[in-house]
Structure formats: C-alpha cells, structure tokens
Amino acid sequence: MISFSPSEEQQMIVTMVKEFVNDHVRKVYRECDESGEIPPNIIDTAWELGFIASSIPEEFQGFGGERSALTGTLIAEELAWGDLSMAMHILCPSLVAMPVVDMGTEEQKKHFLPSFCGDKFKVATAALIEPRFDFDPAELQTTAKADNGSYILNGDKCYVPLAADADLLLVYANDGGKTQGFIVEKGTSGLEIVEREKNMGIKALSTYEVSLKDCKIPKDNRLGGDAGCDFGRILNLSKVALSAMAVGVARAAFEYSRDYAKERHAFGEPIASRQAIAFMLAEMAIDIDATRLMAWEAAWKLDRNEDATKEASLAKMYADKMAINVTSNAVQVLGGHGYIRDHPVELWFRNGRGIATFNGMAIV
Amino acid sequence: MIDFELTAEEQAMIDRAHKESAEVIRPISRYYDEHEHKSPTELIAQQWQQQGGSGILGLGVGASLRILENCWGDAGLMLVAPGSGLGGAAILTSGTQEQQAKFLKRFSEGEPKWGAMAMTEPGAGSDTAAIQTTAVLDTETNEWVLNGEKIFITGGQRAMVDSDGLVVVWATVDKTAGRAGMKPFVVEAGTPGATIDKVENKLGIRASDTAAMILDNCRIPYENILGSPEVRKVDSTQTAGFKRAMATFDATRPIIAAMALGVGRASLDFVKEALEKEGITIRYGLPRHKLTAIECDVMEMEADFKAALMLMLRAVWQMSQFQPNSLEASMAKAKAGIVVTRITQKAVEMMGPLGYSRKYLLEKWMRDGKINDIFEGTGQINMLIVARRILDYTREELK
Numbered sequence: 001m002i003s004f005s006p007s008e009e010q011q012m013i014v015t016m017v018k019e020f021v022n023d024h025v026r027k028v029y030r031e032c033d034e035s036g037e038i039p040p041n042i043i044d045t046a047w048e049l050g051f052i053a054s055s056i057p058e059e060f061q062g063f064g065g066e067r068s069a070l071t072g073t074l075i076a077e078e079l080a081w082g083d084l085s086m087a088m089h090i091l092c093p094s095l096v097a098m099p100v101v102d103m104g105t106e107e108q109k110k111h112f113l114p115s116f117c118g119d120k121f122k123v124a125t126a127a128l129i130e131p132r133f134d135f136d137p138a139e140l141q142t143t144a145k146a147d148n149g150s151y152i153l154n155g156d157k158c159y160v161p162l163a164a165d166a167d168l169l170l171v172y173a174n175d176g177g178k179t180q181g182f183i184v185e186k187g188t189s190g191l192e193i194v195e196r197e198k199n200m201g202i203k204a205l206s207t208y209e210v211s212l213k214d215c216k217i218p219k220d221n222r223l224g225g226d227a228g229c230d231f232g233r234i235l236n237l238s239k240v241a242l243s244a245m246a247v248g249v250a251r252a253a254f255e256y257s258r259d260y261a262k263e264r265h266a267f268g269e270p271i272a273s274r275q276a277i278a279f280m281l282a283e284m285a286i287d288i289d290a291t292r293l294m295a296w297e298a299a300w301k302l303d304r305n306e307d308a309t310k311e312a313s314l315a316k317m318y319a320d321k322m323a324i325n326v327t328s329n330a331v332q333v334l335g336g337h338g339y340i341r342d343h344p345v346e347l348w349f350r351n352g353r354g355i356a357t358f359n360g361m362a363i364v
Numbered sequence: 365m366i367d368f369e370l371t372a373e374e375q376a377m378i379d380r381a382h383k384e385s386a387e388v389i390r391p392i393s394r395y396y397d398e399h400e401h402k403s404p405t406e407l408i409a410q411q412w413q414q415q416g417g418s419g420i421l422g423l424g425v426g427a428s429l430r431i432l433e434n435c436w437g438d439a440g441l442m443l444v445a446p447g448s449g450l451g452g453a454a455i456l457t458s459g460t461q462e463q464q465a466k467f468l469k470r471f472s473e474g475e476p477k478w479g480a481m482a483m484t485e486p487g488a489g490s491d492t493a494a495i496q497t498t499a500v501l502d503t504e505t506n507e508w509v510l511n512g513e514k515i516f517i518t519g520g521q522r523a524m525v526d527s528d529g530l531v532v533v534w535a536t537v538d539k540t541a542g543r544a545g546m547k548p549f550v551v552e553a554g555t556p557g558a559t560i561d562k563v564e565n566k567l568g569i570r571a572s573d574t575a576a577m578i579l580d581n582c583r584i585p586y587e588n589i590l591g592s593p594e595v596r597k598v599d600s601t602q603t604a605g606f607k608r609a610m611a612t613f614d615a616t617r618p619i620i621a622a623m624a625l626g627v628g629r630a631s632l633d634f635v636k637e638a639l640e641k642e643g644i645t646i647r648y649g650l651p652r653h654k655l656t657a658i659e660c661d662v663m664e665m666e667a668d669f670k671a672a673l674m675l676m677l678r679a680v681w682q683m684s685q686f687q688p689n690s691l692e693a694s695m696a697k698a699k700a701g702i703v704v705t706r707i708t709q710k711a712v713e714m715m716g717p718l719g720y721s722r723k724y725l726l727e728k729w730m731r732d733g734k735i736n737d738i739f740e741g742t743g744q745i746n747m748l749i750v751a752r753r754i755l756d757y758t759r760e761e762l763k
Contacts, residue, residue, distance in 0.1 A: 002425045004678050005685075007365045070366055136651050232649065262755060273762050278751035285754045286675070286695045293674035294667075300368050311670075313648040318667040 004293070006074060014074050020049060021082030029083035032204035033347050038086055043121050046090040051075060052097050053117040060113035067101060069237055069299040072364025073244035077292065080248025084351040085204035087245060087362075092161050094363050095126035096170045099181060099234055105225040112168065112183070124168040126181075127157035127210050128360030137172070137179060137235055137360065142212060144173035144182055144222075151182055151222060153190070153215040159361055163193045163208035170223065171212065172231070172360070179231040181223035190215030201350030207361075234363065236302060236312035241362040243295035243312075243319035246355045247288055250323050253330035253348040254284045260343075261333050271333075280329050287322045294318055299364060320356035327352030374426030381430045385437025390725075393438040396571040397728050401563060403526070404441060404571065411445040412476035423615075424684040425677060428622040435626025436633075439732045440571030442623065446527070447471055449519055451479030453612050454532040454548050458590035466587075467530060467550055480523040482514035482533045482551075482577055489516075490745045492534070493543045497579060499535035501586070501593070508549060508589060510535055510557070510582040518739065520575030521563050524553045531558075532590065533579065541595045548590040557582030568731030610690070616740050617693040618679035621700035624736035625676060628669055628704040631711035631729045635662060638715060661714060665707045672696065672703040691753040698746035701737030708733040 006014065024042050032038050055072075056062025072094075079087035097116045100108055116122045130141055142155025153173055163169065169184045169191070184191055194209035223229040258281050261272035271277045298311035327349040331338035338345045370378070388407070396404055423431075434442040448455070448471045455467050470477050488494040497512025510533060514520075523529035530552045538545035551558050562576040636646070639658065646662050647655065655663070675696040682689035708730040712719035719726045737743045752762050 001367060001369065001371050002677060002681055003365060003367045004681050005366065010366075134651075134653055136654060138649070235649070258754060272755050273757065275748070275751070275762075278755060278757075278762055279747050281754060282698075282747045282750040285750060286699050287671070289678075289692075289695060290671035290675055290699065293678060294670055296366055297368050297670075297674065300366060310648045314663065314667040314670050317663060318671055 004296075010071055010074055013071060014078055016049065017075055017078040020046065021078055025079070025082030025086050029086065029204070030341075030344060030347065032083070032085060034203075034341075036203050036206070038089055038204050042086065043089060046086075047119075047121045051091065052093050052122075055094075056097065056101060056113050056117055060109055061117040062113065063117075067098075069240055069302045069364045070296060072237075073240055073295050073299045076241050076244035076362065076364055077248040077251070080245035081252045082248075083204070084245060084249050084354070085202045087248065088161055088202065088205050088358075091241070091362055093122045093124045095161075095361075096124035096168050096183070097122075098237065098363050099126075099170060099223055099229060100183075102233070103224045103229040105220075105227075107220060108183070108223070108225070115167070122167065123162050123165045124170075125160055125162045125166045126170040126172070126360060126363075127160040127163070128172045129157065129159040129357075131156060131158040131209070137231075140172060140174040140179055142171065142173040144175040144180060146219070147216075149219050150216050151219060153182060153184070153212040153217065155212050157210040157212070158197065158207075159358070160193075160208050160210045161205055161361060163210050164196070164206065169210070171210075171215075175222075175228070178228070180228050181231070181234070182217055183221040183223060184212075184215060184217055185221075188215055188217060199354070201347070201352075201354045203350075232307075232309060233302070235359070236298070236308050237363045238360050239312040239316035240295055240299045240302065240308075241364040242355055242358055243291060243298070243315045244364065245362060246319035246323035246352065247292045247295065249348050249352050249355070250284070250288050250291070250326035253327045253345055253352065254281070254288055256343075256345060256348075257281065257284075257330035257333035257338075260337075264334075277333055280333060284326045284329055287318075288326060291315065291319045291322045316359075323352035323355040370426065370429070374424075374429065377426050378429045378433055381433035382436065385433055389434070389437030389441055393441065393725060394722075394728070396438075396441060397568075398570075400565060400570040401573070403522075404444060407441065408444060408446055408476050423619060423680065425680050428619060428676065428680040431619060432622045432626040432629070435623045436630045437626075438571065439623055439627050439735070440569035442626075443518060443569060443572035444522070446476035446478050446522070448479035449523075450481035450612070450616065451523065451530055451532040451550075453615060454481055455479075455550065455590060457612050457615070458548055463550070463587070463590060467552075470528060470530075475527060477527040478519045478522040478529040480517050480519040480529070480531045480575075482517045482520065482531050484516040485513060486515055490742055493546065495534060495536060495546065496539075497533065497535040498539070499537050499547060499549055499589075501537075502583070505583070506586045507583045508586065510549060510551070510579040510584065512579050513561075513576070514579070515576045516564070516739075517575045517577055519573060520577055521560050521573040524551075524558065524560050524575070524577065528553050531577065533577075535579075537593060538595045544595050547593065549584060550588040550590065551579075551582060551584055552588075555582055555584060567734060568728065569735050613741060614688075614690050614693045615683055617697035617746070618676050618683065618689070620736055620740045621672065621676040621679070621696040624700040624704035624733060625669065625673055627729050627733040627736070628672075628700075628707040631708045631726060631733070632662075632665055632669060634724070634726055634729075635665075635711050635714055638718065658714065661710060665710055668703045668706060672700040675699050691750060694741070694746040694749040694753070697741060698743050698750060701743040701746070704733040705737050 054063040054065035055067045058064035145152045190213045192211040197207045294315035298308045298315045301308035330345045499508045536545040559578045561578045564574040679692040679696040
C-alpha cells in the first residue's frame with residue numbers, strides 16, 4: 001500500500017543525524033572547505049553513530065540492523081544537508097562494506113566485514129571513475145586479467161576519496177568486457193596513490209588519482225568470487241545515494257536563500273515579496289521534493305531486490321539538473337552577496353555542480 | 365513505512381481502467397474532438413452504471429491512478445463522466461449532513477446526472493474573491509435571490525440542461541466583506557432564472573462542455589446555502605466560506621495533476637512505441653555522452669513525468685490520511701501542469717509530420733493537456749500558493 005511516511009525507526013535515525021549535523025558538521029563546514037581538512041573528531045563522532053556497522057549482520061560483528069537503501073537515502077540527505085564533503089567522507093567506508101554485505105562471498109564477508117565494526121573509523125574506498133571525458137562505468141579502461149590464481153590490475157583512476165589513508169580499495173575494472181570489483185589492500189605492489197586532487201567543490205574531502213601498474217591481488221579478492229558482482233546494482237545504489245545527497249545540498253541552499261530573501265529589503269520590502277524571487281524559491285522547493293521522492297522510489301525498488309536501473313537513472317538525471325539549478329538560483333537570490341564567500345551558497349553551488357560527476361563515489 | 369506498492373485491488377482497478385481506455389475510449393476519442401458539442405450517450409450510460417454518484421473528494425491513491433488511466437484514454441471524455449463532480453465536492457466540504465443527503469442522493473439513482481461548480485466570472489478568474497454575483501435574502505419568502513453571470517462552468521450544460529443535476533454557485537452576500545462574504549449556493553436544474561447562456565468552443569477537451577450561466581433574479585430556498593450565512597471576519601484572509609472553497613481545491617488539485625499525467629503519458633507512450641517500431645529502445649543506464657539526442661529527450665520527459673507523478677501521489681496520499689496538503693497539492697498541480705504542457709509539445713515536435721497530423725492523437729493531446737495548466741488554478745496561481753506557503757506569507761505580503 002502506497003505510503004510516504006518513514007517508519008518510526010527511520011524517523012528516529014533522521015532525528016539523530018539532524019542533531020549530529022547541527023551540533024558538529026554545520027559548525028565547521030565553511031572552515032573545512034577553506035582548509036581542505038575535516039577535524040578527525042567529527043569523523044569519529046559520526047562513526048559512533050554506527051551508520052555502517054548497523055547494516056552489517058551480527059555474525060560479522062555488526063549491529064545486525066536492516067540493510068536498507070531507503071534508510072540510507074534518508075541518512076545521506078541529512079548528512080549532505082550538513083556538508084557534502086563530510087557526508088561523503090563519513091559514508092566512504094560503505095563503498096567497500098555494502099558491496100561486500102550484498103555480494104561478497106562468505107569468505108570475503110568473514111575476512112573484511114568485522115573490520116568495519118570496530119571502534120575506529122575504518123578507511124576504505126572505491127575507485128571507479130577514470131580520467132577521461134568519455135568515461136563509461138560499463139566500459140572501463142582499467143583491466144583485470146586472471147593470472148595463475150591471481151588478478152593483475154592495470155589502469156588509472158581518479159576521484160578516489162580517502163585513497164591515501166585507505167586500508168582497502170575496491171577497484172572496478174574491465175574483466176573480459178564486464179565491470180567487476182577487486183579488493184586491493186593497502187601497500188599492494190603496483191598500487192600507487194598519486195596526488196590529492198584539487199576540485200571545484202567538495203574541497204574538504206580528500207580525493208586522489210590512483211594508478212594501478214601490474215597490481216597483483218589474490219584471486220579470492222574478486223568481489224563475489226567466481227560468480228562476481230552485480231555491478232549494475234552497485235551503480236544504481238550509487239545513483240540513489242547521490243540523488244539523496246543532491247537533495248540535501250539543494251535543501252541547504254534553498255533554506256538559506258529563502259531566509260535571506262525574507263530578511264533582505266529592496267524597494268521598501270523584502271525581496272521575497274516579489275514574484276520574481278518568490279517563484280524561483282517555489283520552483284526550487286518543488287524540484288527538491290520531487291527528487292527526494294524519486295530517490296525514495298528507486299531505493300525502495302532496490303530494497304526489494306528488483307532491477308531499478310530505470311528508476312535510479314531517471315532520479316539521478318533529475319537530481320543532477322536539480323542540484324545545479326537550485327544551488328545556482330540560491331546564489332542568484334542573494335545577488336552579489338551570493339558570490340561572496342561570507343555566505344555559504346557559493347559553496348553549495350560548487351558542491352551541487354559535482355553531483356553529476358560523482359557516480360560511484362557514494363553508495364547507500 | 366515508505367511503500368510504493370499498489371494493493372492488488374488498486375492494481376486491478378487501474379488495469380480495468382486502462383483496458384477500457386484502450387478498447388472503448390481511444391476508438392471514439394477523435395470523433396468527439398471533431399464533433400465538439402455532441403454527447404457520447406452510450407459511453408455516458410456505461411459510466412453512470414459503473415461509477416454513478418462517486419464524488420471527487422476523498423479519492424485515494426488507487427482512484428487517482430484510475431483517473432490517470434481514464435485520461436490516458438481521453439481527458440475530455442473522462443470529464444464527461446456523470447456524477448456529482450466539483451459541485452459534489454463543494455457540498456461534501458461545506459454542506460451539513462442533511463444537505464449532503466438531500467442534494468447528493470440524485471447522483472446514485474435514475475438517469476445520469478451531473479454536478480458542477482460555478483466560480484469564474486467574466487471579470488474574476490484566478491482572483492476569486494472579486495466575484496460580483498450577489499445573493500440577497502428575501503426575508504418575506506425566505507429565499508436567496510441570485511444575480512450575476514458565471515462562465516467556464518465545466519459540465520454546466522449537462523448539469524443544468526441535459527439532466528436533473530445541480531450547480532454550486534459562489535456568490536457574495538456582502539460585497540463590502542470581500543472573501544468573508546463569499547458563499548456557495550446550490551442551484552438545481554430547472555430553477556427559474558438560471559439559464560445556460562452559451563457553451564464555449566475550446567482548444568481541447570472538446571468532449572467536455574464548458575458553459576456560461578446567467579442568474580437573473582434566480583430564487584432558491586434558504587436551505588440551499590452551504591455552510592453558515594453569517595459574514596464572519598476571522599481575519600482578512602481566512603473566512604469560513606472562502607476557506608472551505610480553498611479546502612475543495614486541496615482535494616481537486618491533485619486529481620487535476622493525475623489527469624494531466626494521463627495525457628502526458630499518452631504522448632510519452634506514443635513516442636516510445638513509434639521509436640520501438642524503428643528499433644530504438646531507451647538505454648537507461650548509459651552515461652549521457654553515449655545516448656542519442658532522442659534518447660536524452662525521452663529520458664528527460666520520463667524524468668519530468670516521474671517527478672510530477674511522485675508529487676501527485678504524495679498529495680493524494682496525504683488527503684487519504686486526512687493530513688493537510690495545501691502546499692503539496694499546489695506543488696503537484698503546478699508541476700503536473702508544466703510537465704504535461706512540455707511533454708505533449710515535445711512529443712509533437714519529436715514525431716514531426718506524425719505529431720502535427722490529425723491522423724494521430726498527439727496533436728489532440730497537446731491541446732487537451734494544456735487545460736491542466738489552467739483550470740482549478742493556473743500554474744501561476746499554484747506557484748503563488750506554493751511560494752506563500754514556503755515563505756509563510758499572507759496574500760498581502762506576497763501578491
């Protein structure tokens with residue numbers, strides 16, 4: 001039966017995330033964007049909330065909560081409302097943990113999952129994007145070749161969050177024409193973390209170029225073993241995560257510009273009382289809500305283990321455009337002030353522009 | 365719990381509506397577009413048997429999707445369906461139990477009947493508070509005397525001339541009181557002094573009649589006023605009578621959104637089928653640079669459609685949960701109006717000569733779809749409502 005009401009548990013989780021974001025993330029996000037650093041205590045506090053361990057079964061030392069993409073979208077939106085860089089950093093370990101939970105072999109689960117359930121933030125990440133304008137996740141240039149009980153990986157990756165500190169990298173590579181995941185442990189020879197990237201936005205999140213030169217990993221580290229992984233599903237989970245994050249960023253920009261428009265007076269009245277501004281805000285609100293509901297529907301479908309390629313792709317396509325339009329309009333509502341870094345809308349505009357680029361950098 | 369699954373019952377209802385649209389409605393769709401003032405008598409008799417008396421209020425998610433399927437068949441013919449319609453909605457929101465029993469009974473018995481609502485006047489469209497039609501109480505006979513001119517009454521001809529239906533007429537009992545003076549009155553078919561003056565020729569939804577009505581010393585019993593006759597100024601914006609009219613819109617706007625989406629999906633389906641015949645299928649998962657321009661266009665139309673669909677479903681669901689939904693209803697209506705206009709126009713463009721030709725229904729859907737961006741509050745009025753709500757502004761603060 002159709003319903004748009006989150007469960008009580010989901011509402012509690014959202015309240016908890018909102019509190020965390022207001023108390024911690026929103027206090028420092030501007031400084032973090034300027035300095036390019038996130039205070040470790042924020043990451044530790046977020047880790048204690050157990051976003052990742054809660055989705056890991058008890059037999060692997062997790063909390064054994066429900067593994068739900070839908071709950072994930074609710075969390076992702078709230079975290080991204082706080083700050084996109086921190087949201088992506090906090091959820092980064094999911095990039096390895098969730099595919100292993102969903103598609104890993106028993107061995108892989110036993111071997112890798114308990115490390116995501118400890119007291120300390122487990123640095124793990126995924127490498128999907130390649131530095132090419134015609135990058136296509138279904139036709140990767142990075143290759144994986146089976147070789148005597150091993151796999152040899154070759155290729156260049158970019159936008160790999162937290163790569164320098166990561167214990168585990170889930171590298172996606174072309175395995176005989178299909179995209180498959182390969183778990184590469186820190187220090188593996190042939191794995192080179194190149195340099196930290198300088199991006200237009202998400203400046204507080206450290207992302208890296210990664211180069212793989214004859215990087216040899218055990219055969220057992222192929223995600224899902226011989227059966228492999230359902231990469232289409234992973235990509236859809238990522239599209240849903242980013243759609244939800246787009247909603248979070250856009251909502252932050254919308255709320256700020258709405259409040260500003262009510263405060264700022266011109267021609268003797270608040271600029272919000274002019275339709276030129278008010279209608280812009282109304283359109284922003286409508287598109288934000290529409291994107292959220294589309295992301296929910298795609299996530300709901302994924303939770304039922306159905307193919308959600310169409311839903312996730314349409315949601316993401318809509319979210320890409322929405323994030324740019326809403327954050328750009330937020331800058332516009334503030335006029336000249338929107339362009340000044342004293343106000344956060346320019347930050348959200350830069351971050352919002354990235355949503356279209358970040359496929360594979362977050363997952364629910 | 366968030367859920368997008370329809371119940372088996374809802375799904376069956378939607379499937380039935382779709383089948384009927386495909387088999388019964390589509391074949392006669394063009395005929396009634398080209399024969400504007402003709403009545404599809406057989407269809408009406410059938411509709412009356414199936415759903416006679418069902419009102420537009422309190423419709424749930426399943427019913428909204430059924431209406432979507434009806435309009436996928438033909439929006440004009442869907443509007444022709446007999447029943448209490450918008451008049452019934454006003455009676456349900458504003459009338460007493462007695463009035464509801466008295467006025468609505470006819471919609472579940474006898475010959476097909478229609479209910480309609482008369483709000484718009486030549487000098488007052490979106491600005492509903494500016495209506496000039498007056499209602500004066502004749503204390504001697506205890507009758508209301510209505511005078512004025514109403515236009516754009518959807519189904520007015522069928523309600524007043526073709527059947528023993530009724531029209532709910534909005535009139536002011538005190539012109540100096542503004543909105544507070546506005547009250548709804550039930551005018552039954554056959555009442556002397558109420559004359560259908562004209563049936564409009566329209567761009568689209570031609571099967572549905574849009575009538576003008578003259579009220580010339582039209583006398584109705586005192587009991588035909590819906591709600592209280594008192595002019596109570598709660599404040600300058602919220603008054604009992606007018607607020608109720610607006611509450612009706614909260615229920616009808618999501619339904620208009622559903623109607624819009626039906627027309628939009630008809631166009632979308634046409635385009636996708638035409639492309640499939642040429643071996644072109646939409647490859648959803650691909651990165652943008654690998655898609656053709658046509659695929660990008662179709663996906664954008666589908667994303668817009670889905671966005672509006674979700675907003676519509678949410679507003680209807682809220683209504684079914686008795687949650688306030690003014691904001692969400694207007695969001696859904698505004699979005700669906702824009703989306704249906706865009707999708708139907710784009711479909712005509714994409715199909716080239718097929719799109720513009722009356723041999724196919726695409727050009728008709730482009731004409732039909734546009735009404736959804738106009739009636740029950742234009743897109744702009746709905747944007748204004750959304751804006752006021754999100755800004756927490758009164759109508760004085762945001763004009």
